[in-house]
Each structure stands twice: as C-alpha cells, then as structure tokens.
Amino acid sequence: IHLICSCVARPVFEVDLKSVELAGVSFREELSLKHNINGGFIVERIADDSALEHLGVRRGDVIFFEDECGTTLPEIEDYLLSLGWRYLQGMKSMVLK
Numbered sequence: 001i002h003l004i005c006s007c008v009a010r011p012v013f014e015v016d017l018k019s020v021e022l023a024g025v026s027f028r029e030e031l032s033l034k035h036n037i038n039g040g041f042i043v044e045r046i047a048d049d050s051a052l053e054h055l056g057v058r059r060g061d062v063i064f065f066e067d068e069c070g071t072t073l074p075e076i077e078d079y080l081l082s083l084g085w086r087y088l089q090g091m092k093s094m095v096l097k
Contacts, residue, residue, distance in 0.1 A: 014047035017073060020062065031062065040064025041076065 020028060020040050031037040043061045046053050057063075065079070 014050040015043055015052055015057070016045040017041035017063070017076075018044050019072065020064075035062075037062060037064050041073075 018041065020031060020037070020042060023031075023042060028038075041063045043057060043059055043063065046057055046059060
C-alpha cells in the first residue's frame with residue numbers, strides 16, 4: 001500500500017498570542033499613537049528555550065506585519081505558510097523583522 005499525503009503541516013509557534021484588537025482601549029491607543037501599530041498580536045506566553053525565545057521575543061512584545069496577514073491565529077498561520085510556499089517556489093530571499 002502506498003500512501004500519498006497532499007497536506008501541509010501547520011507551524012508550531014510554542015507561543016500564546018492575543019490579538020491586539022482584544023486589548024484594552026488605552027493600550028491600543030498607545031500602540032497606534034506612539035508606534036503606528038493598529039493590529040497584530042501580543043505575546044502572552046513563550047516557551048522556554050524555544051526558537052522564538054532565542055530570537056529575543058519576550059512576553060508583552062507585539063508582532064505585526066507591514067502587509068496584510070489577517071487578525072486571527074489561523075490567518076497568521078496561513079500567511080506564514082504562504083511565505084514558506086513562495087520561498088519554495090523560487091523566491092531568492094525574504095526579510096522578516
């Protein structure tokens with residue numbers, strides 16, 4: 001029996017995120033006025049010794065994207081998967097900040 005799988009694995013972030021849209025009004029206003037951030041995700045928890053922790057991501061950080069990626073966790077997963085797919089299709093490089 002030969003099994004062919006045509007599915008793509010979902011990324012494992014080892015982090016709990018909360019949409020900025022769910023944050024309090026004063027925090028959203030501060031993000032907007034001081035940092036020009038109107039969306040994204042707040043890091044609620046990050047796994048010890050994870051890749052993101054080694055990259056310097058900490059609790060309370062806000063992750064956002066300059067181009068549209070959505071506001072829910074499934075939408076951010078789809079966005080990151082699309083970046084990976086574009087890379088596999090021949091994109092020479094990409095910059096994530």
